[in-house]
């Protein structure tokens with residue numbers, strides 16, 4: 001029986017010695033008493049060399065040689081205090097560690113009743129790289145789902161998501177908010193006279209000009225074919241109206257190249273419906289009233305701004 005156990009121990013030990021997974025055993029004084037070759041390789045050392053190392057000495061070596069555990073902090077003592085506070089707090093714990101050279105390992109620590117600790121580390125690098133690629137692809141997809149293909153500004157979904165977030169911020173900070181709906185005038189005629197590619201180019205350039213005219217934290221998007229929306233936070237009534245008037249003027253002053261067989265120059269105008277709300281105006285209400293104001297701007301001859309104030313009495 002005892003020779004069988006011996007055999008088994010030898011076999012297990014041989015497996016551990018040659019395993020690609022890293023193993024180390026620390027005694028109850030937290031001194032390394034054994035590690036296999038895979039563990040030593042993590043620290044760019046030989047197994048025998050690491051014998052007798054404390055966790056602290058191991059970390060200091062990593063910090064000084066820039067090999068092994070990647071210690072990002074400039075303050076080694078602070079890092080050690082934090083790591084030592086966590087160490088040996090639970091019978092079992094696992095955590096991810098970056099190893100020099102950009103590799104990632106899942107470390108686990110298991111403590112027995114005598115206070116000895118078995119440390120195991122498994123290479124996670126391939127998994128991490130895959131996760132990184134998936135995250136990147138997800139971000140790209142999300143960006144595409146929120147972006148208008150023609151103008152590269154936010155689309156309907158992107159605009160409403162960002163504007164509602166900004167409206168919530170106004171609600172928290174008590175700032176006023178302004179919503180503008182900008183709709184091109186008689187755009188059907190432009191398409192009919194010059195063709196869709198010219199119409200597309202006009203929409204592209206108007207989106208570009210408008211985006212450049214706004215502040216970084218204003219929200220702007222193309223919410224329908226020839227309709228744009230702008231959400232201004234922290235803009236008082238005067239500022240909102242000034243921005244709208246300036247946009248109308250700028251659009252009317254733009255000159256576009258017509259189709260090869262038609263007028264060489266194309267000029268367009270736009271109408272804006274603007275609604276100025278209080279910090280607690282529901283976003284849907286702001287939108288509805290901006291639509292009403294836009295219709296009024298159209299009814300009153302286009303190329304103009306109409307304003308609706310949602311002031312409380």
Ligand SMILES: Nc1nc2c(ncn2[C@@H]2O[C@H](COP(=O)(O)OP(=O)(O)OP(=O)(O)O)[C@@H](O)[C@H]2O)c(=O)[nH]1
Pocket residue numbers: 150183184185186187188189191195196197198199200203224225226298302
């Ligand atoms: N070139 C181009 N035209 C578009 C696009 N999306 C919508 N349009 C056109 O925009 C025009 C909108 O027409 P209407 O809704 O009748 O409005 P309008 O002619 O602009 O007239 P008012 O809005 O009343 O001033 C239609 O001819 C659409 O085909 C687009 O992506 N590119």
